[in-house]
Amino acid sequence: MACSAVRSPVLRNSTVRHYAAAAAAQCSSSAAVPELQVLSNNKVTVAAIDNNSPIAQVSIIFRTGSRNETYSTQGLTHHLRIAAGLSTCRSTTFGIIKNIQQLGGNLFATTDREHVAYTLQITRDKLDKTLNFLEDVATQQVFKPWEIPDQLPRLRYELSMVPQTTRVMELLHKAAYRTGLGYSLYSPKRQLGKISTETLQHFVNTWFTGSNCAVVATGVSLSDVSQFASNLNVGSGDKAAEASKYHGGELRKERSSDLSTVAIAVEAAGLNKEKDAITYAVLQRAVGSGPRVKWGSTVSPLQRELSSAVKADDFAALAFNASYSDSGLFGVVLSSVPSVAGSITKAAAAYLRSPKISDADVARGKATLKAEILYAADNEPALLENLGQQAILKGRVYKPSTLVAEVDKVTASEVKSVAGKFGSGKLSLAAIGDLSTVPYLDELK
CATH class of the missing domain: 3.30.830.10 (Metalloenzyme, LuxS/M16 peptidase-like)
Structure with missing residues (x-):
């Protein structure tokens, strides 16, 4: 068990x-x-x-x-x-x-x-x-x-x-x-x-x-x-969850730690908006979802932006995209030594407000997402996870080739368009660890 x-x-x-x-x-x-x-x-x-x-x-x-x-x-x-x-x-x-x-x-x-x-x-x-x-x-x-x-x-x-x-x-x-x-x-x-x-x-x-x-x-x-x-003993009720409501805000938890960990996000699309959900998934890979080689580095635009802001390598950063049935979060997770946490956080918030991505970044993001979809199709546990999420949340299932085709339809202008909406979105911030230099949310606006 x-x-x-x-x-x-x-x-x-x-x-x-x-x-x-x-x-x-x-x-x-x-x-x-x-x-x-x-x-x-x-x-x-x-x-x-x-x-x-x-x-x-x-x-x-x-x-x-x-x-x-x-x-x-x-x-x-x-x-x-x-x-x-x-x-x-x-x-x-x-x-x-x-x-x-x-x-x-x-x-x-x-x-x-x-x-x-x-x-x-x-x-x-x-x-x-x-x-x-x-x-x-x-x-x-x-x-x-x-x-x-x-x-x-x-x-x-x-x-x-x-x-x-x-x-x-x-x-x-x-x-x-x-x-x-x-x-x-x-x-x-x-x-x-x-x-x-x-x-x-x-x-x-x-x-x-x-x-x-x-x-x-x-x-x-x-x-x-x-x-x-057909023989399962399940109830006959039809209760649905309450619709989610995005508020935005800030939570901080100070702890004795050698690191400062910060997450910044804005509201993104839920799975009820399929086209937007796929576009945000491409955007995440284009911005930078971490190194593709174990123990290696990344040349993502997010990493380049943050490196130029602090002139140091004492940090790690990646973009994340969490899509739920009716809402989602898109943002950046940062981990660094406390001395550079403030600079890194301000640079990441500025980048999230106005992401700078090229057509080449979008092409790389699409290629990465398509590869992950096909890898998951050949991985039995991942295949079951995806099948279950599609059935329970969407009421339908997709062939991997269908999902890949949908990713191919995403254009660079569409990715840049959803990225452009972040500037007017309400920020959410969470931080944990040594927060001596981490700015408050109102200092990022």
């Missing part, structure tokens, strides 16, 4: 995770055609790619996450993620773990601000013997009151291991949205031990419904996935 905070698809974030291949697939993932249908009996969305992979992956995804929490239930989805694999109506914790291990499978939970997913990975010949455990973990929770407190040490451990760059991104969302998308993926320390079994069960009963559910799979036929999904 394992759990993870979030693994983001290509168009939502720059992070791309790479896994060692377990076995060579008989047929390329990119050549297989994704299929989708909505079941009539329980309204569950089903999507699958039967790519002849020797490893079958099945995810049960619910369209709910930390944005669906309230002020008094902040951290609930973190508790829910930790509770994956505890006793259910039909299985004990020992029974779930022992059987999955015996069959050589892997069962884990992931959460995002907009989804909770339970994923099973196992060889195709053992899939039928393990699907019932996936169903139990995702839809048959009971949250026994004597099991929940036992998870608190693990919660505390996870909170102690959150990197500073992740913490600053959580602060940035809080500053930008305040509630909803502003609620963190991680539980506040004040909430440890205060999320009861009744609260967890109420959240599951409210949001784990058929209309908010998708079952996606790779290495499995659509008919087999549909048969499994």
Whole structure:
């Protein structure tokens, strides 16, 4: 059993995770055609790619996450993620773990601000013997009151291991949205031990419904996935999340640290505006999403601008693009020694207000994005993540070649046009670490 905070698809974030291949697939993932249908009996969305992979992956995804929490239930989805694999109506914790291990499978939970997913990975010949455990973990929770407190040490451990760059991104969302998308993926320390079994069960009963559910799979036929999904015990409610509202603002957290970490952002497009979302994804790569060679440097326009401003190399900077269903953030994350943090932050804010990018930068950004889309199509876990996000958030699935074609349609003038809107956008700023030289938000206007 394992759990993870979030693994983001290509168009939502720059992070791309790479896994060692377990076995060579008989047929390329990119050549297989994704299929989708909505079941009539329980309204569950089903999507699958039967790519002849020797490893079958099945995810049960619910369209709910930390944005669906309230002020008094902040951290609930973190508790829910930790509770994956505890006793259910039909299985004990020992029974779930022992059987999955015996069959050589892997069962884990992931959460995002907009989804909770339970994923099973196992060889195709053992899939039928393990699907019932996936169903139990995702839809048959009971949250026994004597099991929940036992998870608190693990919660505390996870909170102690959150990197500073992740913490600053959580602060940035809080500053930008305040509630909803502003609620963190991680539980506040004040909430440890205060999320009861009744609260967890109420959240599951409210949001784990058929209309908010998708079952996606790779290495499995659509008919087999549909048969499994049609028997899921999910509610019939149709509750939707409140629309997000971008506010902008500033949050700072001073800590004893050798580094200053700062994130600056403006509101960008959500996935409900597909053309703009793809344009922002291209813009991120054009501005600079980090070095493409491990331990190497980058020649991105962002890096050049900041280097010329401080005449030093004691910093790291990259652009990020976080797109959600109805809103998004586009900005820059900076990490530097405290002595240059102020200069770096002012230069980054000035660049974000008026990004300087050439046609060559846009061409490089398009090429990078297209490569990431195609790499993800040949990476089984990344393929499943993208398939699940498309099914649960868009209600449709795309072939990699279709996404590549959409990227090709983006013009340099369109990228420069969306970049030009940043000057009138309201800034959000988050900073953590040694903030002795980091300017306040009103000093950046």
